[in-house]
Amino acid sequence: MIKRKNKNKNNPFYDPTLSKRHRSSKRFKRFTLASLLFSIAFLAFFLFDIIGKGSPAFEQAYVNVEVTYNEASMKSYRKAIDRKYNNIVSRAWLRTLPMEMKKNPELMGTKVKMWVLADDQVDQYLKGHYYKLKRKDRVLIDDMKETGDVELKFNKIFFLNGDSKTPEFAGLNSAIIGSILTLIITMLVAFPIGVMTAVYLEEFADDNKFTQTIEVNINNLAAIPSILFGLLGLAIFINLFGMPRSSPLVGGLTLALMTLPIIIVSSRAALRAVPDSIRQAAYGLGLTKIEVTRDHVLPLAFPGILTGSIIGLAQAMGETAPLIIIGMIAFIPDSPESIFQAATVMPAQLFTWAGMPERMYIEKTAAGIMVLLTILISLNALAIYLRKKYEVKW
Amino acid sequence: MHSFESKNKSTELKENLIKGALITASVISILTTFGILFSILFEAIAFFELRSFWYFLTGTEWSPGIAGSKFGAIPIFAGTMMITFIAMFVAIPIGLGSAVFMSEYASHETRSYLKPMLEVLAGIPTVVYGFFAAITVAPLIVKAASAIGLEATFNSALASGVVMGIMIIPVISSLSDDVIKAVPDSQRKASLGLGMTQGETIKNIVLPSALPGIISACILGFSKAIGETMIVVMAAGLRPNLSWNPLEDMTTVTVTIVNSLVGDFEFNSPETLSAFALGLMLFVVTLILNIISLSLIRKFKEKYKVNTL
Numbered sequence: 100m101i102k103r104k105n106k107n108k109n110n111p112f113y114d115p116t117l118s119k120r121h122r123s124s125k126r127f128k129r130f131t132l133a134s135l136l137f138s139i140a141f142l143a144f145f146l147f148d149i150i151g152k153g154s155p156a157f158e159q160a161y162v163n164v165e166v167t168y169n170e171a172s173m174k175s176y177r178k179a180i181d182r183k184y185n186n187i188v189s190r191a192w193l194r195t196l197p198m199e200m201k202k203n204p205e206l207m208g209t210k211v212k213m214w215v216l217a218d219d220q221v222d223q224y225l226k227g228h229y230y231k232l233k234r235k236d237r238v239l240i241d242d243m244k245e246t247g248d249v250e251l252k253f254n255k256i257f258f259l260n261g262d263s264k265t266p267e268f269a270g271l272n273s274a275i276i277g278s279i280l281t282l283i284i285t286m287l288v289a290f291p292i293g294v295m296t297a298v299y300l301e302e303f304a305d306d307n308k309f310t311q312t313i314e315v316n317i318n319n320l321a322a323i324p325s326i327l328f329g330l331l332g333l334a335i336f337i338n339l340f341g342m343p344r345s346s347p348l349v350g351g352l353t354l355a356l357m358t359l360p361i362i363i364v365s366s367r368a369a370l371r372a373v374p375d376s377i378r379q380a381a382y383g384l385g386l387t388k389i390e391v392t393r394d395h396v397l398p399l400a401f402p403g404i405l406t407g408s409i410i411g412l413a414q415a416m417g418e419t420a421p422l423i424i425i426g427m428i429a430f431i432p433d434s435p436e437s438i439f440q441a442a443t444v445m446p447a448q449l450f451t452w453a454g455m456p457e458r459m460y461i462e463k464t465a466a467g468i469m470v471l472l473t474i475l476i477s478l479n480a481l482a483i484y485l486r487k488k489y490e491v492k493w
Numbered sequence: 494m495h496s497f498e499s500k501n502k503s504t505e506l507k508e509n510l511i512k513g514a515l516i517t518a519s520v521i522s523i524l525t526t527f528g529i530l531f532s533i534l535f536e537a538i539a540f541f542e543l544r545s546f547w548y549f550l551t552g553t554e555w556s557p558g559i560a561g562s563k564f565g566a567i568p569i570f571a572g573t574m575m576i577t578f579i580a581m582f583v584a585i586p587i588g589l590g591s592a593v594f595m596s597e598y599a600s601h602e603t604r605s606y607l608k609p610m611l612e613v614l615a616g617i618p619t620v621v622y623g624f625f626a627a628i629t630v631a632p633l634i635v636k637a638a639s640a641i642g643l644e645a646t647f648n649s650a651l652a653s654g655v656v657m658g659i660m661i662i663p664v665i666s667s668l669s670d671d672v673i674k675a676v677p678d679s680q681r682k683a684s685l686g687l688g689m690t691q692g693e694t695i696k697n698i699v700l701p702s703a704l705p706g707i708i709s710a711c712i713l714g715f716s717k718a719i720g721e722t723m724i725v726v727m728a729a730g731l732r733p734n735l736s737w738n739p740l741e742d743m744t745t746v747t748v749t750i751v752n753s754l755v756g757d758f759e760f761n762s763p764e765t766l767s768a769f770a771l772g773l774m775l776f777v778v779t780l781i782l783n784i785i786s787l788s789l790i791r792k793f794k795e796k797y798k799v800n801t802l
């Protein structure tokens with residue numbers, strides 16, 4: 100060791116601070132790695148947490164009880180089941196009984212033993228969560244568990260029902276349909292306008308004050324907070340043009356204006372990637388500028404344009420704030436049948452559920468998040484796949 | 494000959510029509526910006542006709558809906574700033590560190606895995622972050638605070654600030670990564686050739702060169718944080734609170750906008766119109782930040798002649 104020190108001293112280039120500098124360099128590298136790992140660890144923790152909270156919602160408690168269809172239960176649906184089951188059968192499900200009897204008169208006067216939806220407290224009790232069941236109901240459930248008359252089954256209701264004030268009866272269906280209608284409007288408006296703007300700016304426009312203004316505008320539009328688009332939708336579409344509040348029409352238009360810059364920017368990049376030789380060859384054959392663009396440049400740029408539009412669509416799908424402003428958080432149990440009816444979208448539905456006091460809505464929200472994230476990640480994966488598949492190296 | 498000419502004329506007309514349609518489409522972006530500006534401006538003016546503009550800017554009491562309602566926005570601005578600063582405190586070091594690792598240390602292959610992972614963070618809807626902040630992070634902070642003898646509320650500014658910071662990491666890291674990569678390699682080689690360590694090269698040469706772009710990225714993140722809505726609506730408080738303690742609940746501009754518009758007030762009441770006054774502030778501030786950020790990026794581009802940013 101001593102020898103080595105001496106050796107260093109004889110070396111005219113020896114820098115006594117060198118090892119310190121190397122250590123500091125290593126420390127810096129470790130810091131950058133740690134910050135990256137932190138982000139990834141957060142992502143992992145987040146997914147773990149959401150899946151842990153949400154997956155119980157895909158199962159739902161059902162109880163096997165005898166249901167009586169007769170005049171008395173037609174008048175008062177609570178009479179359809181034995182009194183001791185009153186607290187463990189879902190009241191929202193019982194409420195649908197008279198309707199069913201009207202639809203199927205042949206049920207009248209029969210007694211059927213069947214699996215019916217359990218109350219949310221029973222469901223939470225079975226899953227080991229916090230519950231508010233009375234002692235006698237708990238004993239009843241425990242007894243029924245032994246005879247196999249209570250069971251957790253796959254939760255179809257979550258996908259088939261709309262929203263409900265009764266947690267065990269609430270589902271995502273109306274929100275999914277609302278989302279689809281809204282996004283159809285968004286795409287019908289944003290896609291043509293975005294692509295046309297990109298074509299104009301890339302292929303036709305000269306570099307003058309007018310095009311510069313448009314360009315600065317697009318950049319600004321991309322950076323405006325989304326909630327301000329909600330204020331725009333409220334003031335212009337609803338108050339000025341009188342379009343129906345909470346409707347997919349207004350929501351779609353508002354989201355379209357938000358998505359526009361994403362589509363324009365990615366479409367321009369795709370158009371720019373088409374080499375000039377293609378255009379010049381087409382001109383050389385005597386085509387006009389429109390023909391060159393329509394028949395040659397646009398088809399070649401199309402995969403890129405599509406990729407950008409899918410990413411824009413995914414972003415619009417997750418957006419909530421502007422839709423809250425235009426009223427898309429109303430309680431909507433039925434799915435909308437037209438773009439003029441009041442509707443809710445998936446993120447807005449999650450927001451509503453997250454604010455509910457019942458414990459069961461937490462797991463419904465987390466499960467809804469799982470559904471939403473699955474759709475968003477698949478959309479993004481589709482975009483990446485399309486880009487990879489149609490990528491052309493010029 | 495004759496038919497050829499007439500065909501030319503009809504094509505010309507058609508082409509002009511198509512060109513006109515393209516220009517019309519382009520103008521929509523301008524119309525949207527002006528639409529936002531004017532729709533907010535007119536309602537904000539209607540608000541300032543009812544209530545004093547100066548009290549709005551300088552007053553310290555915000556109490557809508559109560560008799561003699563007051564609209565002094567200072568506590569709301571302060572809450573916004575508090576949460577935004579917490580977010581930037583999380584996002585800048587982590588975002589920048591990630592960007593440096595990806596552009597300077599990671600191999601091309603590792604980078605191609607890491608970058609999409611960070612982008613996933615950017616693709617998570619803000620309503621999901623809000624739920625996570627309110628249900629998971631806030632209780633954790635309450636527990637952690639009580640463990641060290643402090644008291645935190647379930648709507649603490651810290652919870653929404655931290656989660657918002659994580660949301661902003663990819664905003665900062667992705668732009669910084671592009672800028673750092675755009676710094677010419679000759680600079681790194683010159684520095685290494687003079688005997689600098691890699692860490693010193695990055696700290697003294699690469700980062701200062703990329704500084705305009707990095708600052709631009711941070712400003713962009715800052716403006717995103719100011720305008721972010723869902724996280725704070727779900728996880729921050731509703732009570733305007735002028736305080737320095739991040740463990741207390743605070744409210745922000747966006748939360749107040751949402752609150753005053755989902756309430757039961759009439760559209761022309763000062764309670765509803767105050768949302769537009771706050772919206773105007775938000776518009777002006779984010780626009781200024783955006784202009785600064787864009788001009789910094791332009792300077793960087795001119796200096797290093799990059800076209801890809």
